[in-house]
Amino acid sequence: MLIRQHGVQGTSVAQLVAASGTSAGAIYHHFSGKNAVVVEVARSAISIPLAALKEYLDRPASPAQLASYAMSALELAPELGELLAQLGAGAITDDALGRRLRAEFSMLRDSVEETMQAWARLNDVPAARIEGYSQLLVGLTLGYASQRVLVEGFDERVYLKQAVALLRLPEETPQG
Numbered sequence: 001m002l003i004r005q006h007g008v009q010g011t012s013v014a015q016l017v018a019a020s021g022t023s024a025g026a027i028y029h030h031f032s033g034k035n036a037v038v039v040e041v042a043r044s045a046i047s048i049p050l051a052a053l054k055e056y057l058d059r060p061a062s063p064a065q066l067a068s069y070a071m072s073a074l075e076l077a078p079e080l081g082e083l084l085a086q087l088g089a090g091a092i093t094d095d096a097l098g099r100r101l102r103a104e105f106s107m108l109r110d111s112v113e114e115t116m117q118a119w120a121r122l123n124d125v126p127a128a129r130i131e132g133y134s135q136l137l138v139g140l141t142l143g144y145a146s147q148r149v150l151v152e153g154f155d156e157r158v159y160l161k162q163a164v165a166l167l168r169l170p171e172e173t174p175q176g
Helices: 002-006 013-020 024-030 034-056 063-076 078-093 095-122 133-150 156-167
Strands: none
Touching (some): 002 013, 013 024, 034 078, 034 095, 063 133
């Protein structure tokens, strides 16, 4: 919550200690410093979509279905979008933290790719047809999260509808 509200740079170890109700020693026993705490916050934030993607491997979802899931999840948990914006800002201002956060978020994108490839195999869609879709989906989802935070009057429903339409393949029958 502190990182979401104050940003990575605006959150101190002292604030983390106070919010956790522990001591600095306890924090440093588990984490090497503030950046390690930030990475753990990011890891925790992406654990839910990672778990959902693992479930999708049993019944793979199309790129359009994954977009709908991702953006609907951000609608239900707007604080996650706010946290993503703060983590992105922290990654820009601190190179070492940025490398660690990119590694964590790359795992999420790789899981999206794996799910899409499983869907393609199941539906006899050539892998080349969905090449780059995982990057596009991540970009659209981050754009959705950013605009919710930064753009007054952002129409979430229209964005979601257009993102899903953009990612829908001709081979995919609309759910409905």
